[in-house]
Amino acid sequence: MPQKTTWILFDIGGVLEVVDDDTWQEQWWERVRAVSGLARDELDARIDAADLPRIDLTVGTEGAFWAGLAVALDLDDAQRTAIRADFWDAYCGTANHELIEYARSLHGRARTAILSNSADGAREEEERRFGFASIFDPICYSHELGVAKPEPQAYLRTLEALGAEPEDVFFIDDHQLAVDGAAASGIRGILHRSNATTVAAIERFLAER
Template identity: 35%
Template sequence: MTTNCIIFDIGGVLEITPETGWVQRWEERLELPPGTVNERMRDVWRAGSVGSISEAEVYKQVAARLGLGMSRVETFMDDLWAEYLGMPNQELIDYVRGLRGSCRLGILSNSFVGAREREAALYRFDELVEQVVYSHETGIEKPDLRAFEAACAGLEVRPESCLFIDDVAANIEAARAAGMQAHLFEDNDRAIKRIMATWAPGPCLQAMPRSDDRGEVAGRTDCHSPTSCEYAPSPRGPRAHAHCQAGASHHHRVAATSAGVPLPWAGVVAYRARSPSADRRLPSAAARRR
């Protein structure tokens, strides 16, 4: 089955977040038994993941429940966000950037209040894809089927035409139950091969505004008809095609292949995987990202 839409998870897929041990360090610093921080904060972490508490209230609850002054609360939360945000899975992000304009792209993430602003500032996910769906904004977490339905509805795509990529098996099963195609993320190489194996060139799309400019793709993507094509794919989305005249948008034919598998367009190459660390969650707030 082919797909013209791809939706990605963030934690463990687009972000690599190895455990930093910050909770254990705080428990040692405060002379608390292991597990105390998460036990005291459990309902706050839960509320933050579905947006039923403000970020300011999270800070107040940390102060009250752990007996911290506001300066130490700031440090505590900085440690939380450092592990939550981790580092970018740059290979995969670059590959996704190359897909823009050729298919619908979205993100569906179990999150925590404050995540959108921080991830937009650090990784610009809001510019990478057309739609970012966060659980703290919708109030619905994966693997609830409504989360997947909302992601597809927002992109105006049928579930069966959409590939969902996540690193949690329960979310993959739920996505399939919602009618989507799904791939359990293990490393970049397997994920990219799955995308290449199921990707179907869609109609030319209007380019999304971009602040970066990587230039045109090397090589030429031929069109079905050089007299009826308006756009051709590039890393920044559709561009005016030198070999075409302005006219009605239509499907582009892919000219390049790799090992017999069509690439999204000429010039895209397979990325060698750099496997993210396996289970890179905060043992507290970010655990909700599963």
């Protein structure tokens, strides 16, 4: 019987990227508010009324999102360009070089892939900055899957993309809900808190194979 493929499945934000997923969005919206000159209540009301597309679950909607946001907040082209650039800088953070290079070193021992909640445009932005495609294949983004962690379909569709059984996959994420969602689908994992503990957990998983 041929040996089954072992997969190490990584989240991006807060794992492969150094960024605080729990705070950056609120901080970014506050910077948008400052650019717009609006009070927060007024900004929230305008955003709600604009009915912007769900760029976290849809493909090809990024342009409509930024155009709609600019109209809703009366931003000119320069302001729209600046807040979009600020968004992606905040979204992507900086590379976790140590963990990325460790993932690269797994070649020959396991295959590496990504499952990440995302926004339309993330594939292009993160590839330009970090070159993930040279290490991870496939890269499964929520905006392309049409479903986000911790929904069961996010994991099931990723398993289909991997062509893997749950027991052959080890998952790393910085949110317990996402790790719990993986576990509910039969995928073992770890809550990422440091590179050292994550690497140790991966090594234990590989040693059991």
